[in-house]
Amino acid sequence: MIRLLVIIITAFSVAGCTLFQPAVRPDTPIALPDHYALYTTDDPGPGRWWEAFGSDSLNRLVEEALTGNFDVRTAWARLQQAEAVARQAGADLKxxxxxxxxxxxxxxxxxxxxxxxxxxxxxxxxxxxxxxxxxDLWGRLDALRQSEVLEFEAVREDLDAAAVTVSAAVVGAWIDILSLRRQIDILTEQIDINQRMLKLQELRFVNGQANALDVSQQKEALAAAKAKLPMLQLDEQVQRNALAILLGRADSHNLAVDEATLPDLIPLPKAGLPVDLLAARPDIRAAGLRLKAADWQVSAARADRxxxxxxxxxxxxxxxxxxxxxxxxxxxxxxxxxxPIFDGGNRAAEADRTRAAADEALAAYAQIVAEAIGEVEDSLVTETRQTEYIVLLQEQLGASQTTLRAAHLQYMNGQDNYLDYLTAWTSVQDLQRQLVDENATLIKNRVTLYRTLGGDWTGTLLGERAPQKTPSTTSSSKSSSNG
The missing domain is CATH 2.20.200.10 (Outer membrane efflux proteins (OEP))
Structure with missing residues (x-):
């Protein structure tokens, strides 16, 4: 009889049945809108989207960042830790x-x-x-293993999320550097023109064709243009330093950024539907996995009683x-x-704690989904309004250039003073630099849109280096999906 009982108990345990299955959750942690307020119907865009810029130096920078960035390296180390913890949890079943x-x-x-x-x-x-x-009569050890395996998979998604964030940050820093370089070039040309205009005014003053006020006003304009140059150069160096840190370097001395002008816009990606983000964004996938892991912790705490x-x-x-x-x-x-006969309510309190932790994971999951949808909405509306703004700025620049030509003609004909001409010329100079900056903002927003939409390009880029699932983790992952 005793032998029969042992056989029955052993068979029940070996079957790996978990008495307390995790809670059944809805497909989405929060009510999702049917579509975005603004949406795109273009092609989805390239997987490794930064390659669409056609810059070999940018491609090298991103590749270096995906292996050398400190956040990525930290995520790799955490993944190794999570994989070891998952193996430890599996060992408890043997x-x-x-x-x-x-x-x-x-x-x-x-x-x-x-x-x-x-x-x-x-x-x-x-x-x-x-x-x-x-x-493992009640499935406590199996539930703990399921939880750790899901945590391992969540940490793997954290690695993908770090790669997505770092790649976008590198491209953003690269665009800022090119924008500042172009603004520096424009400002240098403007300083050169102001210097030539000052010589011309001094010559006109000697010949009695201009007064001292005209010369002093031109000197002031030249000084104002020169004063802007050091700050632009400072901003460029700061961006180079930031880019070097993104690459995992301590200095930017050998940082290769070959281009001098802003690139063209890469294709506008298809936004799809809000529900698509649940599968497309690694941070959302990680939050969902952590919710499942927390539910398995609840099962383990209940079985421990x-x-x-x-x-x-x-x-x-x-x-x-x-x-x-x-x-x-x-x-x-x-x-x-x-x-347990009497433990002062310790195990009951632990069960309550794990339920509250699962509720916290659910709230975090819902928040991440809501924020992700908000990020896409912000990127889409920024895309639209920024484009409209640039068109209006171009119209303003065209009007300022017309005003400049008219002011120059009236000044040369003695019909107007030099200050009106100088004001019109300064307005054109400022608008030229502002347009470069706003175009850079538009390009960076396009990059942000790619980042907020996620994608699966990290699976092929990082898959070879990431720890692979063991047969035991694979089987437990399948069983956890049923819960």
């Missing part, structure tokens, strides 16, 4: 066997009045094996002679059952 061996040698001296002194020498050799196995059965076996060998060691032995097979 028996443990420990071995021990030893040898003793004793010397004894005995002195008596009649026989004098006697010496005794003894040797003892020993060896033993100890095995223990907890029957029930009795546990542990089987143990010992084999001990001992002898005075090494060659007879395994001829003298004793074995012990034991089973024990332990269960």
């Amino acid at each position: 028996p443990t066997i420990d071995g021990v061996a030893g040898a003793d040698k004793n010397w004894q001296q005995t002195r008596t009045d009649d026989a004098g002194t006697t010496h005794t020498q003894t040797k003892t050799f020993s060896a033993g094996l100890t095995a223990a196995y907890e029957l 029930l009795p546990a059965i542990v089987l143990s076996a010992d084999a001990a060998f001992s002898s005075d002679a090494l060659d007879l060691l395994f001829s003298n032995w004793i074995t012990t097979l034991a089973g024990s059952i332990t269960g």
Whole structure:
């Protein structure tokens, strides 16, 4: 009867049945809109979208960042830790066997009045094996393993999310550098023109065609243009330093950014539907996996309130002679059952804690989804309004250039003062630099749109380096999807 009971219990345990299944969650953690307020119907765009800029130096920068960036390297280390913890959780489902061996040698001296002194020498050799196995009767250990496997997969998604963020940050810094370079070039040309205009005004003053106020106003305009140059150069160096840190470097001395002008816009990606973000964004996938992991922790905490059965076996060998060691032995097979009778509410409190932690994970999941949809909405509306703004700025520049030509003609004909012409020229100069900056903002927003929409390009880029699932993790992952 006892043997039959042990067989039944063992079969039940080996089956890996989890008594307390995780809560069944809806497909989405929050009500999602049917579509975005603004949407695109273009092609989805390239997977490794930054390659669409057609810059070899940019491609090298992104590739370097995806291996050298500090956040990416930290994510790799965390992934290795999570993989090890998942393997540890799986090991708890298997028996443990420990071995021990030893040898003793004793010397004894005995002195008596009649026989004098006697010496005794003894040797003892020993060896033993100890095995223990907890029957996972209620699925507690399996639930813990499921939780750790899901956490490992979530950390893997964190790695993908870091890659998405870092690639966008590198491209953004690269665009800022090119924008500042173009603004510096425009400002340098404007300074050169102002210097030539100052010489012309000084010549006109000598010839009586201009007054001292005209010359001083031109000197002021030249000084104002020169004063803007150091700050633009400072901003460029700051961006180079930021880019170097993104690459995992300590300095930017050998940073190769070959281009001098802004690139063209890359294709506008298809936004799709808000529900698509659940599968497209790695940070959302990670949050969903952590919610499932938290639900398995609840299952483990509930199962921990029930009795546990542990089987143990010992084999001990001992002898005075090494060659007879395994001829003298004793074995012990034991089973024990332990269960909580009174623990001051500790296990009940742990179950409540895990439920609250699962509720927290659900709220975090819902928040990440809502923020992701908001980021896409912001990028789409920025795309539209920024484009409209640039068109209006171009119209303003065209009107300012017309005003400049008219002011120059009137000044040369003596119909207007030099200040009006100088004001019109300064307005054109400012608008030229502003247009470069706004075009850079438009390009960076396009990059942000690619980042907010996610994608699966990280799977092919990072898959070869990431730890692969073991057969045990694969099987548990499949079973967890049913919960």
